[in-house]
Amino acid sequence: MEAAEHVSEIASTVVPMVSPIAQIAYVFSEYSHQTGNAMSTKINAQARAHEAMGGRTYVVVSDRRTHDYPEGTLVPYGSTRSTKKEWFTDTERAVDVVLGRTVGRRPCIARFHREALAAVPPDTEALVLYNYAGAITRRLTRSFDGKIVLHLGNEVFRTWRPREIRQVIERTHVTVAVSDYLADSVAQRLGSRPDNLHVLRNGVDSERFRPASRSAGEPCTILFVGNVMPHKGAHHLVAAAHEIAKRTKDFRVHIVGSAGLRPSCGLSAYEVELRRAAAPLGDLVRFTPFVERRSLPAVYAGADLFCMPVEWQEPAGQVVTEAMASGLPVVAARSGGIPEYLGPEGVYVDPHDTAALADALHSLVVDPAERRRRGQVLRARAESFTWERNVQQLMRLVAG
Incomplete structure (x- = not known):
């Protein structure tokens, strides 16, 4: 069975x-x-x-x-x-x-x-x-x-x-x-x-994680939340941001999390390198270290689009369902159990293909109506979990 x-x-x-x-x-x-x-x-x-x-x-x-x-x-x-x-x-x-x-x-x-x-x-x-x-x-x-x-x-x-x-x-x-x-x-x-x-x-707690109204005219914010470690793939998002910036500057990337699971953890070598790689993009990329659980709903509420470019076979991905409940469209790797939660309205990309990842993100950055449509469908799906x-x-x- x-x-x-x-x-x-x-x-x-x-x-x-x-x-x-x-x-x-x-x-x-x-x-x-x-x-x-x-x-x-x-x-x-x-x-x-x-x-x-x-x-x-x-x-x-x-x-x-x-x-x-x-x-x-x-x-x-x-x-x-x-x-x-x-x-x-x-x-x-x-x-x-x-x-x-x-x-x-x-x-x-x-x-x-x-x-x-x-x-x-x-x-x-x-x-x-x-x-x-x-x-x-x-x-x-x-x-x-x-x-x-x-x-x-x-x-x-x-x-x-x-x-x-x-x-x-x-x-x-x-x-x-x-x-x-x-x-x-x-x-x-x-x-x-x-x-x-x-x-x-x-x-997922669909009462705490809810869609939020975003002010018209704000740049589209692409959000990453999670352990900032190589297998979670934040470097793929930074690489894609360089490509998107060649087409538009009307976006922001917000990378939230740390290598450790506590606010007291310092920057790892990977996190230092990630910031170095993002530096040429200036304020297009922002880093926020570890955020405690009770503050996460506000983090999702400040975003328009979620990206999960993981390199490993993610068994489930709690952040995916939190993004869905928050009404965000999701661009993710087709890995592990992610498609079981995200379903057909997820946008799936090989994170190692920087051009494809940039294309997928850019298409949603410039199309707020499509972001809303996908976000609404994913919110409804999240309510079943x-x-x-x-x-x-x-x-x-x-x-x-």
């Missing part, structure tokens, strides 16, 4: 309630507006929707971080891990790759999550872990009486052998992926699709 059929099938049933559930993202992430971590954003949105249904969500968090989202019941835990090794290190990752491929165990990532898992309240009916499949060990299945959910937001199994992947998925009650692309990539690695692997598409629907589907899968 295809992923879309799985979603259609579960959408037709009555919504059960599974409560309380416990959510664990990256162990040392903030559960806060002040982080750009997508997992924290999703957990917050799901906690809000779950509470609106009458459920209770425990959010297991490190007591060393700032947590200011009001949704969910915070369950802090103390860590004995050295502050110099708060993040999962490259050495630990390399050890896990070797041991995973040889003996089928990844002890470093399991140990990394042990204190967080020990803090999960005993009345938890379902435990949701984001991406860190190595934490789902036989020991966890023996010690936790509830149902285990693995939530895949990235291609976490790149270094895993098929046998390892299958063992972990079999330990879960359900494994969910944010796109057909991601679910299919797992199935291809295994040679078949596990019965408990389903697609659970992300939602709700967090309420996301959590309802999760409840059905966990209860099944």
Whole structure:
């Protein structure tokens, strides 16, 4: 059965309630507006929707971080891990790759999550872990009486052998992926699709992200939002801006984000080079470092067009649905799960083809009527991607 059929099938049933559930993202992430971590954003949105249904969500968090989202019941835990090794290190990752491929165990990532898992309240009916499949060990299945959910937001199994992947998925009650692309990539690695692997598409808050009126006569602003790292492709947008500037100066490019996920992060070498490449364009290109979550709707409201020229296979792309909800037309790479969210009204371009990217952007820069038309269609499409629907589907899968 295809992923879309799985979603259609579960959408037709009555919504059960599974409560309380416990959510664990990256162990040392903030559960806060002040982080750009997508997992924290999703957990917050799901906690809000779950509470609106009458459920209770425990959010297991490190007591060393700032947590200011009001949704969910915070369950802090103390860590004995050295502050110099708060993040999962490259050495630990390399050890896990070797041991995973040889003996089928990844002890470093399991140990990394042990204190967080020990803090999960005993009345938890379902435990949701984001991406860190190595934490789902036989020991966890023996010690936790509830149902285990693995939530895949990235291609976490790149270094895993098929046998390892299958063992972990079999330990879960359900494994969910944010796109057909991601679910299919797992199935291809295994040679078949596990019965408990389903697609659970992300939602978007269409109340916070809404179309805004722009003053007539303002230059068309092309927006990029995201991690400013090479695989996200902001350099392709800068290259295209040089080409567009040969045809018109009636546009602006606004690149929002940083290489890091916190406002305190300094500029990376890539960010420095990006600014150097944009310098000849003067005020046609503007950079805004990291913006916290609560300020993002205003960023989208100040734009006319969104560009996502990613180089990698983006599993979903939260910024795409935020741009859609904000009523912006979107020019993007046809990669990963992006087309599943963006649909036929997206403008798809190979980001490595600078001329084609510039042509696609320029055609919308000079045609406000077409921008409005595409933006309205994408806004309507975004309204179907709700967090309420996301959590309802999760409840059905966990209860099944």
